[in-house]
Amino acid sequence: MTELLTELKKISLELNDNAINFAQKLIQTPSISGTEKDVADLLLAEMKRLGYDEVFRDDMGNVVGIVEGTKEGPVIMYNSHMDHVSPGDPNNWEGYDPYGGEIDICKVDNQDGEEEEAECIHGRAASDVKGGEAAQVYAGGVLAKLKEQGYDFKGKFIFTGVVQEEPAEMVGMNHLIDKTFKEEGIDYDAMVSSEATSLKLYCGHRGRVEMLATVYGRTSHGSAPWLGINAIYKSMPLISKIKDELYLSLPQDEELGQASLSLNIIECSPGALSIVPDKCMLSIDRRTIPGESAETALDEIQNLIDQIVSEDEDFKADVKVKTALEKSYTGVEYEVPKVMAPWKISTEHPFVKAAVSALEELDEPVKYGYWDFGTDASKTAGIDRKPTIGYSPMQEQYAHTPYDKVRIDYISRAIVGNSAIYLKAVEAGKEAFEELSW
Template sequence: MTELLEELKKVSIELKNDAINFAQKLIQTPSISGSEKDVADLLLAEMEKLGYDQFFRDDMGNVVGIVEGTKAGPAIMYNSHMDHVSPGDPNNWEGYDPYGGTIDICKVDNQDGQQEEAECIHGRAASDVKGGEAAQIYAGGALAKLKKLGHDFKGKFIFTGVVQEEPAEMVGMIHLIDKTFKENGIDYDAMVSSEATSLKLYCGHRGRVEMLATIYGRTSHGSAPWLGINAIYKSIPLISKIKDELYPSLPTDKQLGQASLSLNIIECSPGALSIVPDKCMLSLDRRTIPGEEAQSAIKEIQELIDQLASEDEEFKADIKVKTALEKSYTGVEYEVPKVMAPWKISTDHPFVKAAANALEELGEPVKYGYWDFGTDASKTAGIDRKPTIGYSPMQEQYAHTPYDKVRTDYISRAIVGNSAIYLKVVEAGKEALKELEW
């Protein structure tokens, strides 16, 4: 294995410049959610160039690439999303074109959050997730080159680029695993996400449930409010209970932190100045920890509603999970609940240990972390219970900001790191692929 890792280092160095150029090209290609076709085309062309054994686009627009090992073994999925959020006001980018992909030397954080000078690529999605995407594509390319040079290794390296991760309903990932994989006879045993980790191993994040509470009143003319029931006023006791009673009582996870609840949008209907509103809608963002589900989050609000209704005969309200209609660039549509499952994997899990051993053998520091935001790993780990980690050259603090950038030295280290993690995990075999429990 040591000899194979040494050869891997050489191959990765040879691929470095092409990988950085490819990351730059990805950043220069806009791919806001629902318009990922051009990036998908780039990914497919690059996989062909790098010698992937299979590469294709599914009916939703996701892309899949496979590098077959020379021996039977586990299938490890390396996953990235192809979409990104809007760059916002270009004037906030301090001289950088959001789609310019400019490369320069600048001040940037290291793994410990301390600033130093390093070469970076600037632009929207550099840190979410095109820098990590390029590193994953080229990790597969490094394995393909090792095989071409006559080296043996087990298993199956699967790269997947999915659509529409940013809206946070996992539609691309769910379609990929539950439909595309099944139709093509593909299975996977574990997953490595390219979401930003600063070359650390990330081991989980909280889930998310978006809820809509509707409080009902009765309209009247604005000049005679006593003839109506103002739904906004009726919402105030519920808001107070959510803020002062429910939120402080939410549980905490040692690694992921406290479950949370945030009131982010208030709307009313009919929404005219001369009419007392008969509906007030509260959009609630509930972050969950392992052991909590959408149903339990709904139940908590329902209990507050029931309590208020018992105290006030005019109080009427309901609560439900919000849904969204998502349409891919190929025209596939899903109406889906706005729910993402929480998950975590122990640093003592054999999959994590194998990944850590790979990095140690490369001379890389081994550090662990957890995301504040959600990812498509909610499908692989939260629903499918497959061993999952994050490993990426990108840095979370730059995501979705006008300071979006990725270090080129981290991309280079992530190529060999991703490939080495793959080789260690498939060598460990079934022992490293135990289902997650909590």
Template sequence: MLNLLDDKLKKAIKEITEELYKDMIEFVQKLIQTPSMSGEEKDVADLNIAEMEKLGYDEVFRDDQGNVVGIVKGTEPGPTIMYNSHMDHVSPGDVDNWEGYDPYGGFIDRCKVDNQDKEPDEAECVHGRAASDVKGGEAVQIYAGGLLVKLREKGFPIKGNFMFTGVVQEEPAEMVGMLHLIDKTLPAKGLTYDAMVSSEATSLKLYCGHRGRVEMLVTVYGRTSHGSAPWLGINSIYKAMPLIERIKDELYPALPTDPDLGQASISLNIIECSPGALSIVPDKCLLSLDRRTLPGETAETALGEIQSIIDDLASKDPEFKADVIIKSALETSYTGLAYEASKDMSPWKISKDHPFVRAAAEALEAVGQSVKFGYWDFGTDASKTCGIDRKPTIGYSPMQEQYAHTPYDKCRTDFMKIGLEGNVAIFLNVTSAGEEAFEKVEW
């Protein structure tokens, strides 16, 4: 394993961090000032490509879906570590809630911040939509590649390859950008990856997993009649009521719990009926369910739980008819490429004792950072890299989760500087950690 305690290397990392810091902060401001709603990421993709070319990446390209890839090649053979960010963001919402900040301003000032682990204090922050999800982390990852370029120029050995990937359409939660990148773009280019570091918000902690997500649609059937004669029809809303009660009172409390990820959950978030007219008894009641899964659970097992309740109700009530499916959505990228994407994201968890995680932790300690671990409440594209591909995956980022998707969206600039050093240290250490660091993740 690389000796990150070497004073010459640590000094070089810190010196180059100081050299790049101003440009990195100006870059994150440009990213925030460039709107990039899902399906509209082209301008941010252009910025990322131009910045990587300016920083001296060896290879930079855009794929047919609009994802961008930048590669810094090492001086010695070794593994390829993907550093991943998504380029889209959610709507800023009502601008009046932003308390004087332009959501696309990229304004920098000192302000109150919540450190989570202690009382709030003040720090310099950059403000605006996606500062914490994920443009602050995105800028840091891209500049980590630039820092490696400068280390290489100074004669330091670099093992393996650094690969930055900026993907489209993460926010809709169907992983279409990441799936296309990994399953189609990389193989077509003769590329692969051995592990992934996500830039999703972690407050400089190492994050090691999150629950999965399955969106299900239950349709309960009835029969229409005039609203003045409801006894002539079968009201699908009334027929849905015992199903709703059993999901709430029986299924939810019985769901499993993980000591790190918490309890699996199910939430009824949308109810619709058809035809949806006041004078017509509805013949369809549609229930949209948000099911959060744990390792060991799948979309199929979640679907089976609902189907079991449906079957039981149907056996007791000849008028009860219902079905359940996994929802899907048509997602079209800014290049025009469209996917019918299933709303199914896999859960995943990597052990703190996995050699990849240990190597990342040792790297942070070597550059003077305290190591803490955590897990996301929300889902990320790591559902593909670790949940499906079972590749070692962690999150490490300067952004703070509590600001994501809020009108208080911001990222600490001091955390960005620390994160730049940390990302480079992680890369240098894990690429020298040996084959065991890239063992398949099991749970």
């Protein structure tokens, strides 16, 4: 693979300035969830320009680009999302335009979180995920140039840019894999996510379940509260049990850390000053680890409810998984549960070891990590059980902040790294694509 890597590095260097300019364009193009069309258009045009064999947009607005290898082999999906969160108050951006894509030399962390100076691109989504998106698109471009120059390689490189990752219901990714891929006759064997990893190999994250527990009472006039049953007061034993019993009993995963639970919103109804409330709604954010699910999380809350009912005949409550209605920029709608599956892949899995081998051949440091937040890998790894890793130039600590930026040197290294990981993985044999288990 030495000659191939030498040529890969040469092509990456030739394309580097264009890749950085493209990352700037992506950052300069607003694409808050549900408004990703302009970024989708940019991605499609760039992949065509780079010589991808096939480029298309599905009915939900996801984009797909395919580089065909010269021989049969595995299909590896490189995935990014096209949406981003609001930039918030521009006054917090320390003089940078959130959509400016400005390049300068600034203080920024290295892989180990130590501050140093490097050239960066600033702006919303620079670290989540447009810097990594540009690197993935250009990794496919490098492979297309290799083939154009007569080099052989196996398999199929697929870049996918999906809509609406930020709301955390995986609607774009689910639609892409379960509907679009099936209609197009596409299957995939593994996935590389562009979510922020600081050029480390990320190997999993906790899942997420959003639940709504509703405690019921009875209204009365606020001047005569003894005639009603105050749902807020009735919710207090449940809140106490969640905080003092359930939270303390949650399990821990050796790699992913502690399962957690947070009561984040309390609302009441009717919500008028002179009316004793007959409903108190508790919104609960539950982070799960492998072995847990939405069902087990619901059962935990239901068990607490049942305990209180046995002690208080007036206590009435229920719990359910929250849902959301998501509509894409093309008009496709889904009502979906607010659930993301936990997942992890062993650092000894052959797909990870292939990625390690590729980075080692490039003289890149090999370090591992796990995300604190959730990603669309909950679909590929958590549900489909396909080998999945994260590899990206972006850094997690800048995501969703007014200090959003991405290192230019990391983008350049990620283009080479992504291309090399693909070439090494497709030669790794069937065991590299074994189903995940935990």
